[in-house]
Amino acid sequence: MKMGKIVAVHSYKGGTGKTLFSVNLAATFAKHGKKVCLFDLDFRAPSLFAILKTENAPCWLNDYLNGNCGINKVLVDLSSQLQGNGNFFAALANPSTEAIRDMSAKDRKWEMRALGRLLSLRNTLLSDQKFDYLVFDTSPGLQYSSINAIVAADFVVVATTGDRSDVNGTRRMLRELYNLFEKKTGLVINKVLDPTSKSKKDEMDTRVKDLYQVPMLGLVPCFCEILRAEGNLIFVQDKPNHPFTKILDEMAKKIDANEVN
Amino acid sequence: MNNTRGKPVTREEILSKKPLHILEKIRENLERLNEKMEVMIELQKHGRKDAQPLPDTPLDVMTLLSMPDHLRKTAMTICRCGRATANEVSQQTSRARAVESAYLNQLVIMGYLKKERKGRKAYFYADRDSQG
Numbered sequence: 286m287k288m289g290k291i292v293a294v295h296s297y298k299g300g301t302g303k304t305l306f307s308v309n310l311a312a313t314f315a316k317h318g319k320k321v322c323l324f325d326l327d328f329r330a331p332s333l334f335a336i337l338k339t340e341n342a343p344c345w346l347n348d349y350l351n352g353n354c355g356i357n358k359v360l361v362d363l364s365s366q367l368q369g370n371g372n373f374f375a376a377l378a379n380p381s382t383e384a385i386r387d388m389s390a391k392d393r394k395w396e397m398r399a400l401g402r403l404l405s406l407r408n409t410l411l412s413d414q415k416f417d418y419l420v421f422d423t424s425p426g427l428q429y430s431s432i433n434a435i436v437a438a439d440f441v442v443v444a445t446t447g448d449r450s451d452v453n454g455t456r457r458m459l460r461e462l463y464n465l466f467e468k469k470t471g472l473v474i475n476k477v478l479d480p481t482s483k484s485k486k487d488e489m490d491t492r493v494k495d496l497y498q499v500p501m502l503g504l505v506p507c508f509c510e511i512l513r514a515e516g517n518l519i520f521v522q523d524k525p526n527h528p529f530t531k532i533l534d535e536m537a538k539k540i541d542a543n544e545v546n
Numbered sequence: 547m548n549n550t551r552g553k554p555v556t557r558e559e560i561l562s563k564k565p566l567h568i569l570e571k572i573r574e575n576l577e578r579l580n581e582k583m584e585v586m587i588e589l590q591k592h593g594r595k596d597a598q599p600l601p602d603t604p605l606d607v608m609t610l611l612s613m614p615d616h617l618r619k620t621a622m623t624i625c626r627c628g629r630a631t632a633n634e635v636s637q638q639t640s641r642a643r644a645v646e647s648a649y650l651n652q653l654v655i656m657g658y659l660k661k662e663r664k665g666r667k668a669y670f671y672a673d674r675d676s677q678g
Contacts, residue, residue, distance in 0.1 A: 297651055372639065393603075393604050393606045393608065393609075394552045394604045394606075395606065396604075396606045397605055397606040397674055398602040398670070400606065400607060401625075401628070401672075401674045404625065404626060404628070405628075429607065429608075430606040431608075432608075432611075434627065436607055436610070436622070462611070465611060465615070465618065466610075466618075466622070467619075
């Protein structure tokens, strides 16, 4: 039987669309009938509780990483919010200022234990509870929690934009972090202007491979509808015929079939 | 001579058990000696500076990043498995068991891993539970 996968979504800079991508990728997997859990590992700026409109878990992900509870106390079942026969769970980060301060002050020994607890999700959720995908939404840049997530993941999606400051940093990060950990990586170029023609897509594909030396997972055009939604929609769920939903469908299928080369 | 149940133990029985016990001890000592030699060979190959222990440095991601490539691969495998023998690590890394044994022992000397013997097997693990 096929073993589930951990997918981490990361970027060098903030504002590249990591959370939008994580939520919609996890929802797409669930729409495809998979059992999925979305993790908010952005402990400095938690946001999934607001996007998913839920704060009902008996424990936060912070409590699990602190060793104060098991992972099942953290999971919130949101399957009823989605169409299809998949299962959609979320593990939320505590958004209180006190919790953010507490997570920012952790020492290296704690971070080592946190890595152990993230790695043990492979046994508890993927092996024992038969989850197909765990999607980690991370903090941007070289934060401890993000590097832990990358080390624990099977596949890392790096979200980037055409912005010059992002391009240079992303290149360095891929070379000096991802290469060292030998991580399978796919790049998502977000907020691309006019990517509709096949020749433009091919040109971007070649340019990305030259520039970053990693395969491209896909291009996401700049959609005004996404901005207008102001984070109120799970786009792939609420707009099933929108081009963004179709792009996410393709990306999820590529990850599922191990076709990111 | 009697055994614990009062049944007499023959001279042949004593002679057949003792050499086995001694041989087992010799084998264990040879294995330990072998591991030490493997570490010394690796230290010579890669230079001694790789193996300088840093007091109280946990095996966290920043430590993994600063390690030489050959040790990072071994340390990452232990992080993923939690606890493993040199043989189990070598199956994951596709490197020779003797090579992994040397790297693992080097990581023990550096203070990043702990080693525990159970019978004939030596298990390596990162000590995540100690306080500090």
